[in-house]
Amino acid sequence: MLGGLSPEQFMRRHWQKKPLLIRNAFPGFKPLLDRPTLFAMAADEAVESRLIVHKAVGWTLKQGPLARNALPPLKQKCWTLLVQGVDLHLDTAHDLLQRFRFVPDARLDDLMISWASDGGGVGPHFDSYDVFLLQASGQRRWRIGRQKDLSLVPDVPLKILSNFEPEEEHLLNPGDMLYLPPRWAHDGVAEGDDCMTYSVGFRVPQRAGLAGELLLRMADEFEDNTLYRDPAQPATANPAAMPAALEAFAADGLARLLRERRSLACALGEVMTEPKPKVWFDEPSQGWCMGPLKLDRKTRMMYDDHHVFINGESYKAAGADARLMRQLADRRELDARLVGRASEGAQGLLQDWFESGWLHCVAAV
Template sequence: MDITLATPLLAGLSPQTFMRRHWQKKPLLIRQALPGVVAPLTRAQLFALAAQDGVESRLIEHHAKGWTLRHGPFSRRQLPPLGQPAWTLLVQGVDLHVDAAHELLSRFRFAPDARLDDLMISYASDGGGVGPHFDSYDVFLLQIHGRRRWRIGRMADATLQADVPLKILAHFESEMDWLLEPGDMLYLPPRWAHDGVAVGECMSCSIGFRSAARAEVGREVLQRVIDAQDAPAADPLYRDPAQPATDEAGRIPAALQAFAGAAISRLVQDPRAVARSLGEWLSEPKPQVWFDGGASVPAQSGVRLDRRTRMLYDDHHVFINGESYRAAGRDATLMRRLADRRCLSADDVRRLGDGALHLLDDWAQTGWLHANA
């Protein structure tokens, strides 16, 4: 992807310019971002996907008595009739199950893969929606079938409606109002309030991005640093030869507090250990993802990553599906190319060293990558 080239996907902006002007700053309405867009799957296929175990789906209905929310899987009989208004089926992570959805998600790789999350598809009957709400992450809302009216506004009040199974804003004020046709798209930064309502039957794609809170990042990374630690044979014990007698037996000694602080500081004093743990966490597949066993890579064959595989890298490591590997030299260059392009040509594979080739073969047998057709 040439990030300097203007593209209809971003309203004639280059990815470079879009990220500078709009990313996490201000919304952007994009008419005909994808002219002639074709839905990654049909309505019937989406309903069939929502019926599968291991696929995250939700059914939201809005009626005179209020809102209802149910979690899948759903058989077709559990879904409302098509002619019933004001219901919405949300199917998460469609890119994990459908190649066309994965290819659509890949168009947004001008943002780092470490931030790119998944592609959700929303099917709605006339009047369907999920109410005015906000997201804590960036999102692209792409219309792929029918029409949807979007109202958006800055969020002045994050108070939510009480006794509602959804996170619906109690006070929503619209500043802009647009009707999106197939191929139109709307970009929203985090915490912009929005309300989308189907005008007739419609399908929309939501391209979302990961946005973990600082506490979550710290917890996940620190736990992996701890798990990777090998306690030295002579790991010092806490000692307090200067501890005086006390008449405050319940008070924790300041020296013990300092010892604990030093122990934690020692865990994170190695930047590479922290970076390794971060990469392992960021490349971890989602809980519902599993891989079928594959076959070895034939000689003279290129390879491509499975659509469910997450592969990242930093200056010293390559990460794939929660595992980390030290990488340097030509092998590192080619492994980074695999992460960036999600494929390697046969010529690239032939240039890999024996150790890297062995890894590719292991990954292929695990189903993480496949030989090019």
């Protein structure tokens, strides 16, 4: 899949460093779904989709859901349908995404599928995240470059580079794949009809945004009932001025909050496993069993040295049960033998997750 490189070699040589073109990364690759199925997904309110059309007068963007009659005719040139998070709705797409788990789950995001008519694309742009671009059907010509001028075309609904300067050009056929690090400019244009490209994208937490989410979660658990006191406060002629002592009191409170490292670890795990908007889980159609288990494709599960995190919740874990839960998170499944060896408490937790639809019993083969 990585052109003869091991995952370790790829991460060391290319990850966030330089592009990699991989011819025949998936030999004999066949699309995971056909065009009508993809179009039907775009009409679903639970699926994020976008329609991008490029005409002589400029670019237009329309957000989904998109009924079939809202899409242009197939023979019309220069339009693209983007369907986000296909791995949340299709087992085969989820399985394909698992092939990229040599990158931590905390960074792996989703599988997006784009369908384009002849000449279709989204214009020259750059992303803030790493991306693998796998050609599924048809052909797409990619031009890429290390862009210095990041100025954008004004008054368009897309972030299109106004002065794109490509350095390389590659025509991808089905099964070919192109890896691009963040901020490498690229422009992909469909050549011929029925061009379908799969994009494996990665999560890039923004420092301020992540810090804000963590503080909100940590504050909910922070217990310090110390009241502000100012026995030395003199009479003031400037009553609207903020007291310096109160500012110091607030700063000390934040410092004490951030010293709660276990609380920070829990908050981080909860934030990174929080399901995406519009994600919900179906109730089980069968009863709980003590057989093999498999995580639902929408479930996010991670761990650290002291906790297990799943779908925005955190649990303390130690000993044999912790090893069991870590194996479930890494492999996304457990065989019946391991489930049977779990403690009563761990089995109860697995049953709770089963009843929430977060994992499923697997029929024995």
